Amino acid sequence: MDRSKLILLIHTVKYLRFKQIYYQLYYLIRNKFFKRKYTKQLKKEIHPLNWKDSFLYPNSFTKENKFTFLNLPHQFTDKIDWNYANFGKLWTYNLNYFDFLNQKDCSVNEGLALINDYIENEVNLKDGKEPYPISLRGINWIKFLSKNKISNIDIDQTLYNHYETLIHNLEYHLLGNHLLENGYSLLFGAYYFKDEVLYKISKRILIKELNEQILYDGAHFELSPMYHQILLHRLLDCINLVQNNLWKEDKLLLFLEKKAIKMISWLEEVTYHNGNIPMVNDSAYNIAPTSQQLFEYAIKLKLNWNKGNLMDSGYRMLKNESYELFVDVGDIGPKYQPGHAHSDTFSFELYVKNKPILVDPAISTYEKNDNRLKERGTAYHNTVKIGNQDQTQVWDGFRVAKRAKVIDLKEKESILEATHNGYKNLGVTHTRRFSFQESKILIKDTISKEINTEQVAFFHFHPDIKKVEISGAQIYLPNENVGIKFDNELLNLETENYEYALGFNKKKTAKKIKVYFKTTLSTTISI
Numbered sequence: 001m002d003r004s005k006l007i008l009l010i011h012t013v014k015y016l017r018f019k020q021i022y023y024q025l026y027y028l029i030r031n032k033f034f035k036r037k038y039t040k041q042l043k044k045e046i047h048p049l050n051w052k053d054s055f056l057y058p059n060s061f062t063k064e065n066k067f068t069f070l071n072l073p074h075q076f077t078d079k080i081d082w083n084y085a086n087f088g089k090l091w092t093y094n095l096n097y098f099d100f101l102n103q104k105d106c107s108v109n110e111g112l113a114l115i116n117d118y119i120e121n122e123v124n125l126k127d128g129k130e131p132y133p134i135s136l137r138g139i140n141w142i143k144f145l146s147k148n149k150i151s152n153i154d155i156d157q158t159l160y161n162h163y164e165t166l167i168h169n170l171e172y173h174l175l176g177n178h179l180l181e182n183g184y185s186l187l188f189g190a191y192y193f194k195d196e197v198l199y200k201i202s203k204r205i206l207i208k209e210l211n212e213q214i215l216y217d218g219a220h221f222e223l224s225p226m227y228h229q230i231l232l233h234r235l236l237d238c239i240n241l242v243q244n245n246l247w248k249e250d251k252l253l254l255f256l257e258k259k260a261i262k263m264i265s266w267l268e269e270v271t272y273h274n275g276n277i278p279m280v281n282d283s284a285y286n287i288a289p290t291s292q293q294l295f296e297y298a299i300k301l302k303l304n305w306n307k308g309n310l311m312d313s314g315y316r317m318l319k320n321e322s323y324e325l326f327v328d329v330g331d332i333g334p335k336y337q338p339g340h341a342h343s344d345t346f347s348f349e350l351y352v353k354n355k356p357i358l359v360d361p362a363i364s365t366y367e368k369n370d371n372r373l374k375e376r377g378t379a380y381h382n383t384v385k386i387g388n389q390d391q392t393q394v395w396d397g398f399r400v401a402k403r404a405k406v407i408d409l410k411e412k413e414s415i416l417e418a419t420h421n422g423y424k425n426l427g428v429t430h431t432r433r434f435s436f437q438e439s440k441i442l443i444k445d446t447i448s449k450e451i452n453t454e455q456v457a458f459f460h461f462h463p464d465i466k467k468v469e470i471s472g473a474q475i476y477l478p479n480e481n482v483g484i485k486f487d488n489e490l491l492n493l494e495t496e497n498y499e500y501a502l503g504f505n506k507k508k509t510a511k512k513i514k515v516y517f518k519t520t521l522s523t524t525i526s527i
Contacts, residue, residue, distance in 0.1 A: 007395065009228075011401035015335040021256050023173035028269040038164040042193075046156045049192055050244045051146035053102060054236070054297040055289065061064050061100035062112070062164040069094035070504035071286075080117055083126045090366045090504075096128035097136040108148050115141065119158050119432055132178055133170045134162050135185035142192045157225055164490065167201055176337035177220070177227055180209045184234045191245050203252055206238075218266030218387040219313030221331045224340045225270055225277035227289035232263045243301065246387045257303060264298050265308030270317055270326065274354040278315075278326045279362035280347070281333070282340035287501040314406070316416060322439045322527045324351040329418040329432075332392055332403055338396030345406065345420045346432040347381035350441070352480055352527055356381055356462040361510075364501035368397035375501070384430055384445050384521075387453040391422030391430075426453060443523040457521055459484070463500045463510035470495065475513065483526040484513075492516040 013021075060068050072087045085092050096119075101111045110506075118128075127133060141159055145152070166186065171178040183205030190199035203492040208285040210347040213221045220228040228452045239260060242253045271277055272289040281286075298305070310316055311479040314330010326349040332341040362384070363375050376394040378385040385391070393401035404422025407429070411417075417433040435442040440453075445457055461468060461477075469476045474494060486493065494514045515521060 006217065008395060008401045011302070011393065012395075012399050015338075015400075017081050017175070017336045020173050020175060020336060023400060027169065027173060035170070038161045038168070040161065040164050040490070042157050042160040044194075046153075046193060047371065048141065048149050048151060049146040049241070050242070051143055052244075053143065053147065054240065054300055055293050057099045057103045058286070059100075059103045059105050060094070061103065061106060061167050063111075067095060067100070070098070071502075073504045080121075082118060082121055082128055085127075088365075089127065092127045092132050096125075096133040098140040098144075099136075101140050108150070111144050111148075112152075114152070115144075115155055117152060122158065129165065131166050131171050132164045133184055137182045138162060138185045139188045139234070142188045143237075146192070155205060155326040160193060161190075163193070163195075163198060167198065170205070174337065174339075176213070176334065176339070177231060179205060179211070180213055181230060181234065182421060183209060184238055186473050187238050190239060191241055191247055195246060195448070199241075199248065205219070206252070207255060210235075210255075214259050214262055215312045217311040217313050218262035218264075218308055219310075219315070221283070221334050222337065222340050223330070224283050225267070225283040225317070226283035226288045227340060228263065228267060229277065229291065229294060232267060232294055233262050233289045233297070234262065235263065236294065236301060236358065239301050239303075249304075249355055257301075259441055260298065260301075261303055261305045261452070262308075264295065264303065266310070266313070267294065267306045268305070269308040270315060271312055272326075272356075273319075274353050275353070276351075278349050279360040279501075280315075280326075280328060280344060280349075281342050282366075283360075284363050287504070315500055316411075318436055322352070323441070324442060325349070325434075325436070327416060327434060329406060329409060331406055331417060332400065334402075338400040338403070340379065341392070341394070341400055342376045343378040343392040343394050343404070343422075344381035344383060345379060345391050345404045345422060345429070346418065347383040348434075349382070350525065352482055355479060355480065357465065357477070357482055359460055359462045359500070360500060362501040364499070364504055364507050366397060366504075367476065372397055378462070379458055380457075380498070382449075382458055384432070384455060386423050386426060386447070386451075386455050386459045390427070391420065397460075407416075426451060439527045441526070441527075442523040445517070445521045445523075447519050453515055453520075453521075457515040459513040459515070460498060461499075461513075463508040463512045465511065468495070468513075481527075483524075484527070485524045486515055486517075487524070490515065490517055490521070 058109050065080055068199055069091050170182050185203050186198050186202035190202050215221055220231055239256050275292055316327045318325045328347050349360055360382050365372050374380055378390040391404040404420045406418050406420050408419040414436045419429050419431040421429050431446040433444040467478055471488050473486040495511055497509050498512045500510040501507055
């Protein structure tokens, strides 16, 4: 290993918790030398739970064994290969989640046939036996079996052994949303099997992780609005489960409801008027339930929430009659689990009259490739890059080494100003100041001292912006009646194409502006 790679690794590993390192080593050694089988006999009759879906998943399974995940279709011509890996691990994971059991078009017989086929291939399963897909699949099987009042000893035995596998392989080596998903699923398993051990473990995980992972303002601490929606959906499912199945009488339901209310309040604050969420960090279209679906679900569960107040998530949203402006002035997320973080400090999104104008390009892949690195990098966000260096060192698929830290934050009624130290090795800091007016936004970027290294501010237009007129240091969008003017030490302005992600593996070409400046740049957006 060369010196630069070693330093990168050190700056990555030093943020991990001891628990993560311990379980990485423990699972590695145990599974190599002491691999166990999970075949405990289920000795009681299982009765379906009371369950009714609030909403169904989009169709991902169609007739003749055709599946579409991440915008990639595949038809199995002979039999289903549950380990199919030609489209990458995330596609395989989706195949093993079994969301399609609870989609709009999946009959009871089709669902049972898929489950039975899976059980017949149990001995050959690979990715499907990992704790994350076990967690999601367990919930989906329990929902399907319960709402259709199906009692099947073979299915229940397999499901029981999957939960046995899960409790001995909880994702303490990853923590974050993975461990929280383990906890959600264990609650479903506990209620389904009336199992005290599963309940005790689930309750412990949910209380500890929700207290840690849901910030004071209601955001999930990994700071991806998409994952926030996913985890809120699962939390609402848990509330639905406990409200409609009388088994335990303790304070867990009240605890879950309080956390859900905070998460709903936050989501309402960051959701645009047209229903979109900001595509910051690892966020993609058509993966999570929509905000509106979640709000309606919460209302059905009789949850009442008040207007939220964005604080420790580091996000701010300004909404008036002219525009909606979403700004990131926070750190990248939990130090020990930044796998879904991007190098995007001080980036922003702008919507005008419910239309996206300046956007975060979102993500199109989780594969460990150049495209993934590009989509996480500074130059793919509406912020400033100095030289060839990212503010935050994102690398591999989900790794982060040195991180930009916000070292100063000032907020007034119409002014938001923050400074980060992501370029401290260059001897400078970057300060960005937003000033808000009724139909105008002023942005001032300041590099703390003059340096010779190239400084570039990026502005990414949504692909629906068809016409961009440039005259000197001014930009005009005639169809949207939006103008952008640059002042102060403007050296050069360039346009280039970039690929905006419409979802996983689905992109559309759009325009971005690169503004080269020295030390200071003033940007005025007129609406």
